Amino acid sequence: MSDRDAILFANGAFYLAFTNRDLEAMAEVWSVHKSVSCVHPGWSILYGLDHVMRSWQGILRNPNAPKVKVHNERVEVLGDSAIVTCVEELKGQQFLAATNIFVREGSAWRLVHHQAGPANVDPQSLGPPEDERPRGPVN
Amino acid sequence: MSDRDAILFANGAFYLAFTNRDLEAMAEVWSVHKSVSCVHPGWSILYGLDHVMRSWQGILRNPNAPKVKVHNERVEVLGDSAIVTCVEELKGQQFLAATNIFVREGSAWRLVHHQAGPANVDPQSLGPPEDERPRGPVN
Numbered sequence: 001m002s003d004r005d006a007i008l009f010a011n012g013a014f015y016l017a018f019t020n021r022d023l024e025a026m027a028e029v030w031s032v033h034k035s036v037s038c039v040h041p042g043w044s045i046l047y048g049l050d051h052v053m054r055s056w057q058g059i060l061r062n063p064n065a066p067k068v069k070v071h072n073e074r075v076e077v078l079g080d081s082a083i084v085t086c087v088e089e090l091k092g093q094q095f096l097a098a099t100n101i102f103v104r105e106g107s108a109w110r111l112v113h114h115q116a117g118p119a120n121v122d123p124q125s126l127g128p129p130e131d132e133r134p135r136g137p138v139n
Numbered sequence: 140m141s142d143r144d145a146i147l148f149a150n151g152a153f154y155l156a157f158t159n160r161d162l163e164a165m166a167e168v169w170s171v172h173k174s175v176s177c178v179h180p181g182w183s184i185l186y187g188l189d190h191v192m193r194s195w196q197g198i199l200r201n202p203n204a205p206k207v208k209v210h211n212e213r214v215e216v217l218g219d220s221a222i223v224t225c226v227e228e229l230k231g232q233q234f235l236a237a238t239n240i241f242v243r244e245g246s247a248w249r250l251v252h253h254q255a256g257p258a259n260v261d262p263q264s265l266g267p268p269e270d271e272r273p274r275g276p277v278n
Binding site: 034035037039041042043044045047072074076078079080081083085087097099101103112113115116117118119120121122125 | 173174176178180181182183184186211213215217218219220222224226236238240242251252254255256257258259260261264
């Protein structure tokens with residue numbers, strides 16, 4: 001698997017954990033070796049895995065937490081770290097712009113920073129969401 | 140100069156260019172070797188140096204563009220790249236949370252990605268802004 005594919009896989013795992021409200025899977029996504037940080041829309045900046053995971057616990061346990069579809073991922077590989085930018089679609093065509101920063105840890109890429117904030121997105125500019133894309137030939 | 144100091148210097152140069160509305164200095168801040176991207180608050184994601192610099196041209200030439208004070212910078216060095224998170228203060232105690240990603244290019248650190256978005260910040264949590272901090276002993 002290329003670095004780019006492995007990074008997109010890690011980014012997809014982040015959004016899958018979000019959508020499935022799977023706190024265990026969300027914990028797996030984040031780096032345990034680096035100092036992590038997270039900016040939810042409209043929140044202050046959270047530092048440290050404990051704070052970040054506590055915030056996700058609150059979000060994922062909230063039955064009113066929005067489902068998220070992810071569009072238009074772009075990867076910029078910077079050696080052993082990488083930036084993924086993408087558009088998050090909440091219900092009702094509300095859009096967020098997101099920055100996700102990953103680092104290589106062994107054979108995996110782990111999230112060290114996430115920021116999402118309100119964005120003015122033209123729905124016409126969006127590709128299909130990650131979970132509705134063709135997977136290539138089955139055989 | 141340590142990596143951390145050099146990264147904070149580059150981050151300071153970014154905000155100085157912003158505050159001084161100095162488009163030439165702003166152009167100096169950004170990487171010319173990597174694909175850059177930028178998310179202004181409420182905008183869509185901009186890709187490529189041309190698009191990004193055109194956006195800064197619009198912002199810096201606008202006499203109503205806000206002055207920005209920067210607080211609480213934190214640096215996470217990831218080898219030859221680095222994340223700076225900080226709080227941007229606009230007039231009237233409006234606050235933004237910002238993510239700035241730098242890469243090492245020769246002896247300098249250059250910006251490859253910037254995102255800022257509205258944040259709920261307790262003013263009590265803020266240290267003095269960068270331009271009002273003591274500079275250490277003069278002699």
